[in-house]
Amino acid sequence: MVETPIPVLVIGDKNLSSWSMRPWVALHAAGIAFDEVRIKLRTETSKAEILRHSPAGKVPALKLGAVAIGESIAICEWAAENAKTPILPQDPVARAVCRAAGAEMHAGFGALRNECPMDMLARFANHPISDQCLGDITRIDALWNDCRRQWGQGGPYLFGAWSLADAMFAPVVSRFITYDLRVSPAARAYLEVASHHPSYMAWAEGARAEAAI
Ligand SMILES: N[C@@H](CCC(=O)N[C@@H](CS)C(=O)NCC(=O)O)C(=O)O
Incomplete structure (x- = not known):
């Protein structure tokens, strides 16, 4: 059986990156195991480092094997779909x-x-x-x-x-x-x-x- 790789969330600085915080707390609250890669923002190399993970050149990005999902709202939706603890209302x-x-x-x-x-x-x-x-x-x-x-x-x-x-x-x-x-x-x-x-x-x-x- 092929093991599904653990999702990796690529984020910016936790103090500053509001967009990164959203999917991080969604994955965490949904009880999904994930690794994180943190990229320091606002340095000369930030953009190049982000582009290694995210074709859009933005954090956050969720890496599922070879696929990178961008846009915080889409990652939050992925968290909702794969949640161990539901994060969407039932109604x-x-x-x-x-x-x-x-x-x-x-x-x-x-x-x-x-x-x-x-x-x-x-x-x-x-x-x-x-x-x-x-x-x-x-x-x-x-x-x-x-x-x-x-x-x-x-x-x-x-x-x-x-x-x-x-x-x-x-x-x-x-x-x-x-x-x-x-x-x-x-x-x-x-x-x-x-x-x-x-x-x-x-x-x-x-x-x-x-x-x-
Ligand atoms: N609409 C995107 C916005 C992402 C975004 O603007 N991220 C900022 C950090 S909070 C970023 O990657 N900035 C680095 C850059 O633009 O070089 C989302 O929801 O994920």
Whole structure:
């Protein structure tokens, strides 16, 4: 019998790479065994190193033998399909809304991304933000509130049990904490619980270990 090789997730720095964090926490929370290759970003050789693994020249990439899957959302979907612990809601409508929430994050919130880049270990007070960024924060706050109210009965996460949507928003949770962004009480409660999920904490531990090198 041919052994399926263990999946390898190619990622950037854990402190900085928001796109890498999403599939990493998804694979981790889904109980899938995987190896990781970390590439230090923003060096002269980063691009060449990334291109050795990822034809798109971006991290993350999930290597399944000779195949490299790019795009964080596609890797999160792969994690959902191969999960030992489910990371998509059982109800088909909830599942669709969960995917939509993840896709909204994947495709949007450019102002928040630009003005508040992920810097997991840093803390900034009174960070200046534009009206566009405030609009992104307001929309995320509303989306979290809607998910919690409509789908959150079975647990403390966006769709009750931890899901793909929580994976997609994990770096947003980190940004909200780093830049001390003002949110509603319900969103604050979500930040607290999301930032204490074991997969989030394992990634943060990796960021701290990276900084100690
Ligand atoms: N849409 C992609 C975005 C990936 C992305 O922008 N990754 C950044 C790091 S967080 C990157 O690889 N930057 C290195 C480069 O562009 O050279 C995804 O969802 O995976």
